[in-house]
Amino acid sequence: xxxxxxxxxxxxxxxxxxxxxxxxxxxxxxxxxxxxxxxxxxxxxxxxxxxxxxxxxxxxxxxxxxxxxxxxxxxxxxxxxxxxxxxxxxxxxxxxxxxxxxxxxxxxxxxxxxxxxxxxxxxxxxxxxxxxxxxxxxxxxxxxxxxxxxxxxxxxxxxxxxxxxxxxxxxxxxxxxxxxxxxxxxxxxxxxxxxxxxxxxxxxxxxxxxxxxxxxxxxxxxxxxxxxxxxxxxxxxxxxxxxxxxxxxxxxxxxxxxxxxxxxxxxxxxxxxx
Amino acid sequence: xxxxxxxxxxxxxxxxxxxxxxxxxxxxxxxxxxxxxxxxxxxxxxxxxxxxxxxxxxxxxxxxxxxxxxxxxxxxxxxxxxxxxxxxxxxxxxxxxxxxxxxxxxxxxxxxxxxxxxxxxxxxxxxxxxxxxxxxxxxxxxxxxxxxxxxxxxxxxxxxxxxxxxxxxxxxxxxxxxxxxxxxxxxxxxxxxxxxxxxxxxxxxxxxxxxxxxxxxxxxxxxxxxxxxxxxxxxxxxxxxxxxxxxxxxxxxxxxxxxxxxxxxxxxxxxxxxxxxxxx
Numbered sequence: 287x288x289x290x291x292x293x294x295x296x297x298x299x300x301x302x303x304x305x306x307x308x309x310x311x312x313x314x315x316x317x318x319x320x321x322x323x324x325x326x327x328x329x330x331x332x333x334x335x336x337x338x339x340x341x342x343x344x345x346x347x348x349x350x351x352x353x354x355x356x357x358x359x360x361x362x363x364x365x366x367x368x369x370x371x372x373x374x375x376x377x378x379x380x381x382x383x384x385x386x387x388x389x390x391x392x393x394x395x396x397x398x399x400x401x402x403x404x405x406x407x408x409x410x411x412x413x414x415x416x417x418x419x420x421x422x423x424x425x426x427x428x429x430x431x432x433x434x435x436x437x438x439x440x441x442x443x444x445x446x447x448x449x450x451x452x453x454x455x456x457x458x459x460x461x462x463x464x465x466x467x468x469x470x471x472x473x474x475x476x477x478x479x480x481x482x483x484x485x486x487x488x489x490x491x492x493x494x495x496x497x498x499x500x501x502x503x504x505x506x507x508x509x510x511x512x513x514x515x516x517x518x519x520x521x522x523x524x525x526x527x528x529x530x531x532x533x534x535x536x537x538x539x540x541x542x543x544x545x546x547x548x549x550x551x552x553x554x555x556x557x558x559x560x
Numbered sequence: 561x562x563x564x565x566x567x568x569x570x571x572x573x574x575x576x577x578x579x580x581x582x583x584x585x586x587x588x589x590x591x592x593x594x595x596x597x598x599x600x601x602x603x604x605x606x607x608x609x610x611x612x613x614x615x616x617x618x619x620x621x622x623x624x625x626x627x628x629x630x631x632x633x634x635x636x637x638x639x640x641x642x643x644x645x646x647x648x649x650x651x652x653x654x655x656x657x658x659x660x661x662x663x664x665x666x667x668x669x670x671x672x673x674x675x676x677x678x679x680x681x682x683x684x685x686x687x688x689x690x691x692x693x694x695x696x697x698x699x700x701x702x703x704x705x706x707x708x709x710x711x712x713x714x715x716x717x718x719x720x721x722x723x724x725x726x727x728x729x730x731x732x733x734x735x736x737x738x739x740x741x742x743x744x745x746x747x748x749x750x751x752x753x754x755x756x757x758x759x760x761x762x763x764x765x766x767x768x769x770x771x772x773x774x775x776x777x778x779x780x781x782x783x784x785x786x787x788x789x790x791x792x793x794x795x796x797x798x799x800x801x802x803x804x805x806x807x808x809x810x811x812x813x814x815x816x817x818x819x820x821x822x823x824x825x826x827x828x829x830x831x832x833x834x835x836x837x838x839x840x
Binding site (some may be wrong): 298303325329390397403408438494509510 | 565570652662675677681772801814
């Protein structure tokens with residue numbers, strides 16, 4: 287009975303890994319296959335004549351490198367703008383009791399509830415009016431809608447978790463609130479801070495619909511749009527699509543796996559404790 | 561208060577302003593003249609709107625159900641002791657970590673009717689005689705989209721469940737074992753009740769994400785074939801940027817926003833009753 291349970295568990299784990307990993311593996315394998323193996327009537331499992339042609343095409347003869355740089359600029363920009371705003375807001379929510387505090391927090395959470403599709407039309411009209419469609423600044427601003435609320439939320443819970451006594455000791459020693467924030471609270475909440483940075487960066491990096499609407503010029507288009515461009519209705523170059531997908535995924539996957547422990551801790555702390 | 565002000569101002573500007581502006585656009589015409597509820601009438605009586613609404617409920621409802629069931633089962637499984645558990649836990653996160661667009665294109669390729677590996681395996685094993693048109697058959701395309709969406713997000717539920725299980729006091733299991741409880745009894749009477757707050761939060765997030773989920777369907781089918789996978793967010797995009805009926809799109813947005821808000825508010829009011837579960 288116990289043996290049967292162990293075997294059953296192992297089979298389940300194997301099934302789980304297959305489901306989670308197979309598409310990812312298939313993307314890697316496909317990106318190295320020459321056309322005659324990609325479009326074979328009987329599927330070819332492993333590339334028999336592996337080729338780097340798709341990567342050469344994607345990195346050398348397409349817009350993907352340009353889009354990669356655009357994605358990097360916009361993701362970093364949006365993260366760097368969101369971070370200081372979120373730090374101050376979260377510190378205020380975590381440490382001060384003021385009228386409207388609960389309402390403010392609820393408001394931040396409500397920002398998270400907003401269906402993006404419902405605001406995309408007025409945002410587009412507004413950005414066009416301001417001349418910010420097809421600009422880095424416009425995209426960075428728009429992405430604050432996605433990154434700022436959750437950043438505030440996550441940081442508030444991570445600041446709340448730091449014992450207030452540490453700060454009280456510093457106040458008695460005559461330190462200012464700002465000094466306390468930057469020299470005590472922030473260093474102590476480094477895991478939370480890193481989670482927020484990774485979260486904000488990855489969310490922006492992966493986002494598709496805003497990019498589709500607000501970046502229609504190849505000077506500012508991001509990687510998701512680049513990949514969608516390869517996937518046209520007819521004559522999709524699947525090898526190139528898979529290679530471009532690899533180029534987009536690898537940096538994100540590396541960041542996540544390196545910070546996985548930290549990130550999962552920060553996210554669940556936010557979710558469980560609010 | 562002063563600390564929180566800049567962020568609140570930015571959120572207000574980016575969130576409240578568009579909502580108010582949407583409401584304004586929805587009651588005016590292209591020239592900016594007030595037309596009352598004309599746009600709402602046009603959209604509400606269009607048969608496409610009801611098709612999209614039904615599809616949205618189906619897509620979001622079925623996705624959340626399967627994400628929740630699969631995610632909880634996997635979370636409980638990953639809480640058991642087995643070899644290389646840490647690595648398995650990390651690898652389980654891959655679908656969630658992979659960018660949505662990449663997940664969409666990879667599944668698109670895997671479900672390709674001629675050269676896709678899914679049909680390759682099925683016909684190779686002799687399970688089906690003819691390749692299946694996963695993305696062209698009107699009855700199969702929505703379940704396929706739901707499966708992809710489930711694949712993408714069940715790891716999130718699993719991680720939440722796993723984290724929730726870490727907080728269950730060991731004494732509960734010990735006393736249950738003394739009473740001769742089996743593993744399934746522990747799941748039923750200890751784990752699931754203890755996981756309730758986690759699952760309540762997870763369902764809330766899945767609902768919000770589900771109402772926002774456009775990428776997979778947009779990239780693979782764009783709402784087709786014959787509107788079989790048309791969901792309301794895609795209808796809004798089409799109305800605004802293909803039909804160029806910005807005001808009608810705004811009316812549709814307003815309705816979608818109102819309904820989403822009511823669903824979330826009812827959920828928070830009646831399911832997330834303990835107020836520490838969702839907001840501070």
